[in-house]
Amino acid sequence: MRRLVALALLLSACGGQSGEYAQQSQIPPEAIQSGYTFLQPETQALQDDDFANPGFLWVDKGETLFNQIPETGAPACASCHAADNRPLSGVAAHYPVMDEETGKLMNIEARINACRERHQDLAPLDHESDALLGLTAYVASLARGVPISVNIDGPARNYYEAGKDYFFLRKGQFNLACSQCHNDNWGKKLRGDTISQGHGNAFPAYRMEWQTFGSLHRRLRDCDSGIRAEPLDYGSATYMAVELYLAKRAEGLAMESPGVRR
Numbered sequence: 001m002r003r004l005v006a007l008a009l010l011l012s013a014c015g016g017q018s019g020e021y022a023q024q025s026q027i028p029p030e031a032i033q034s035g036y037t038f039l040q041p042e043t044q045a046l047q048d049d050d051f052a053n054p055g056f057l058w059v060d061k062g063e064t065l066f067n068q069i070p071e072t073g074a075p076a077c078a079s080c081h082a083a084d085n086r087p088l089s090g091v092a093a094h095y096p097v098m099d100e101e102t103g104k105l106m107n108i109e110a111r112i113n114a115c116r117e118r119h120q121d122l123a124p125l126d127h128e129s130d131a132l133l134g135l136t137a138y139v140a141s142l143a144r145g146v147p148i149s150v151n152i153d154g155p156a157r158n159y160y161e162a163g164k165d166y167f168f169l170r171k172g173q174f175n176l177a178c179s180q181c182h183n184d185n186w187g188k189k190l191r192g193d194t195i196s197q198g199h200g201n202a203f204p205a206y207r208m209e210w211q212t213f214g215s216l217h218r219r220l221r222d223c224d225s226g227i228r229a230e231p232l233d234y235g236s237a238t239y240m241a242v243e244l245y246l247a248k249r250a251e252g253l254a255m256e257s258p259g260v261r262r
Contacts, residue, residue: 055258062138074120092143127234140257163245172229202259
């Protein structure tokens with residue numbers, strides 16, 4: 001019931017535009033703020049403390065897996081990504097990227113699974129598994145503090161435009177678009193929370209509502225469920241496109257993963 005009340009308030013706060021697409025308002029570059037800005041001080045302090053931040057449990061697990069030789073005897077991730085050979089420091093700040101072999105857009109999770117299949121002869125890891133979340137968290141943590149900067153030229157442009165379309169598209173039983181909350185009403189109160197600008201720079205992140213760690217795609221699925229739209233599959237081309245659009249929209253913000261969110 002409380003969730004339904006919150007959604008009713010959200011509808012009231014974000015309504016007012018008509019048509020299939022919401023008005024395509026944008027946040028001026030000088031006004032872009034991380035979701036961290038809208039957190040309670042206690043939550044900010046939890047993210048800032050590397051010993052208390054629960055997301056580091058997944059970072060530590062990912063670092064172990066990264067350096068571990070699989071039971072099959074395949075090379076460890078670290079054997080290819082050493083400090084002087086394909087280092088991963090800062091790389092996550094520039095994802096998603098186009099994969100030259102498949103011609104598809106890949107985020108960090110997809111790249112990890114592609115590397116497992118191509119270079120380690122291992123099966124892909126399940127979405128939201130501790131292993132995939134851990135490896136993603138470890139790679140993302142190597143980019144903490146690095147400004148987001150993604151390439152949307154060439155084939156990536158179509159994904160970027162598709163992601164933008166989805167962000168502005170009204171959908172679900174509540175007929176809401178992402179932009180109505182995160183462009184038009186950020187900074188306003190929704191029950192006890194402050195609506196953020198909807199950036200993904202802290203993900204994968206520990207979310208209080210989940211009481212666990214999760215990916216950006218899980219957060220997108222939650223948002224779609226919240227407006228009574230059908231959530232898409234993890235790793236879907238549409239969510240990949242949205243991830244690219246959000247990264248470009250947040251360009252210049254520092255990577256924060258493992259973040260802590262409400």
